[in-house]
Amino acid sequence: MSISIMQGVLNIPGAQDKIRAKGIEKPGFLDNYTLIDVETTGLSPYHNRITEMGALKVRHGEVIATFSELVKFPDSNKVPAFLTKLNGIDEEAIESKGMPVDQAIKEYRQFIGSDMIVGYNVNFDLNFVYDLTEKYHLPVLSNDYVDVLRLARSFYNQETHNRLIDCMQRMGIAESQEHRGLDDCLDTKKVYDNLRENFTQTHMLRAHESVKSLDLTNEWPDIVKQTTVFRSPFKNKNIVLTGDMVLDTTELENAIKNLGGFVQEHVDDYTNYVFMGDGDFFRTDLVELNRAKALKKKGQKISTWSEKFFLSVLDDWARS
Known part of the structure; x- marks a missing residue:
C-alpha cells in the first residue's frame, strides 16, 4: 500500500472506498x-x-x-x-x-x-x-x-x-x-x-x-516541503494514531511528517488530533482514545477522527 496523489486525486490501494469517487480536476x-x-x-x-x-x-x-x-x-x-x-x-x-x-x-x-x-x-x-x-x-x-x-x-x-x-x-x-x-x-x-x-x-x-502529484510516503526534499505544506491541515499539529486502521501505520506516519505534522506515541496536553479506525470510537480498551476523551472533558481542544474522516480531509487537501 502506498499513499499518493495523482493529478489532484488521492490514491490509497485497499482503502479507496473510504473517499469520494469524484472526478479529476x-x-x-x-x-x-x-x-x-x-x-x-x-x-x-x-x-x-x-x-x-x-x-x-x-x-x-x-x-x-x-x-x-x-x-x-x-x-x-x-x-x-x-x-x-x-x-x-x-x-x-x-x-x-x-x-x-x-x-x-x-x-x-x-x-x-x-x-x-x-x-x-x-x-x-x-x-x-x-x-x-x-x-x-x-x-x-x-x-x-x-x-x-x-x-x-x-x-x-x-x-x-x-x-x-x-x-x-x-x-x-x-x-x-x-x-x-x-x-x-x-x-x-x-x-x-x-x-x-x-x-x-x-x-x-x-x-x-499547481495540481498536486506527490508520493506522500517517501521523504520529500526540503524545497518540496516548503512549497507543498503551506496549506496543509496538519502543519505543526501533534497527532496520535490508535486502534485498528486499514492504512499502513508506517506509511501514514511518513505522510503526516511530510505534511508538516508530528506523530506522538502518547496523548498529552499538546495533542491536537487522534486518528483511529472507523469502528473504534466507542471502544473502551484504547488507552490513547480514553486519554483524549478525558482531556476533552477538561476543555482541551483535541479532535478524534475516524480513518474515513481523516482521509476525506486529506482528499480535500489533495484537490486544493
Missing part, C-alpha cells in the same frame, strides 16, 4: 459545461446542510438553462443567523418555498448530467452534492471539473486572497457578492470568461503545475 477553458454553486449552513458536509442549489447549463459559451431551488429537509431547516444576514435565506423561506431534498437533488443531478463541471472553489460544492447523490442512490457524481479558483490563483499569483468577490472587484464586475446559488453562478461565469480573455500559456502552465 482539469484546468482549462470550456465552451460546454455546467457551472454549479450551493449555499449551505456551514463548511462540513458531514454536519451541515445545503440550503440552495444553483447551476447554469452553458453551450458554446452561452447560458441556455438555469437551475435555482431552495432545498427543504424533512427534519430541520434552521439557518444560522449570520448566514441569513449574509444571503437572506432563512427557515421560513425554505419551509414555504423550498423543494423537498429528495426531489431537489434528483433534478439537480439530472441537470448536471454528464457535463464537465465548473465552479469557484468547486470541491466544496462537489462534496455536498456528492454526498446527497449517494444518499439518494443517484448516479455517482464523478464528472471531471474545472476550479475557477485555481485559475484565479494562477492569474493573480502575487495576491494573498483570491476569493470570488476579490476577482469580481479587480475585474470591475461588482463590488459585492450576493451569496445566492444562481447569482454566484452568474458571477463565476463572468470571472471565468474574463480569465479566458486574459490568460496566457504561462498562466495555464502555472495552473496545471
Whole structure:
C-alpha cells in the first residue's frame, strides 16, 4: 500500500472506498459545461446542510438553462443567523418555498448530467452534492471539473486572497457578492470568461503545475516541503494514531511528517488530533482514545477522527 496523489486525486490501494469517487480536476477553458454553486449552513458536509442549489447549463459559451431551488429537509431547516444576514435565506423561506431534498437533488443531478463541471472553489460544492447523490442512490457524481479558483490563483499569483468577490472587484464586475446559488453562478461565469480573455500559456502552465502529484510516503526534499505544506491541515499539529486502521501505520506516519505534522506515541496536553479506525470510537480498551476523551472533558481542544474522516480531509487537501 502506498499513499499518493495523482493529478489532484488521492490514491490509497485497499482503502479507496473510504473517499469520494469524484472526478479529476482539469484546468482549462470550456465552451460546454455546467457551472454549479450551493449555499449551505456551514463548511462540513458531514454536519451541515445545503440550503440552495444553483447551476447554469452553458453551450458554446452561452447560458441556455438555469437551475435555482431552495432545498427543504424533512427534519430541520434552521439557518444560522449570520448566514441569513449574509444571503437572506432563512427557515421560513425554505419551509414555504423550498423543494423537498429528495426531489431537489434528483433534478439537480439530472441537470448536471454528464457535463464537465465548473465552479469557484468547486470541491466544496462537489462534496455536498456528492454526498446527497449517494444518499439518494443517484448516479455517482464523478464528472471531471474545472476550479475557477485555481485559475484565479494562477492569474493573480502575487495576491494573498483570491476569493470570488476579490476577482469580481479587480475585474470591475461588482463590488459585492450576493451569496445566492444562481447569482454566484452568474458571477463565476463572468470571472471565468474574463480569465479566458486574459490568460496566457504561462498562466495555464502555472495552473496545471499547481495540481498536486506527490508520493506522500517517501521523504520529500526540503524545497518540496516548503512549497507543498503551506496549506496543509496538519502543519505543526501533534497527532496520535490508535486502534485498528486499514492504512499502513508506517506509511501514514511518513505522510503526516511530510505534511508538516508530528506523530506522538502518547496523548498529552499538546495533542491536537487522534486518528483511529472507523469502528473504534466507542471502544473502551484504547488507552490513547480514553486519554483524549478525558482531556476533552477538561476543555482541551483535541479532535478524534475516524480513518474515513481523516482521509476525506486529506482528499480535500489533495484537490486544493
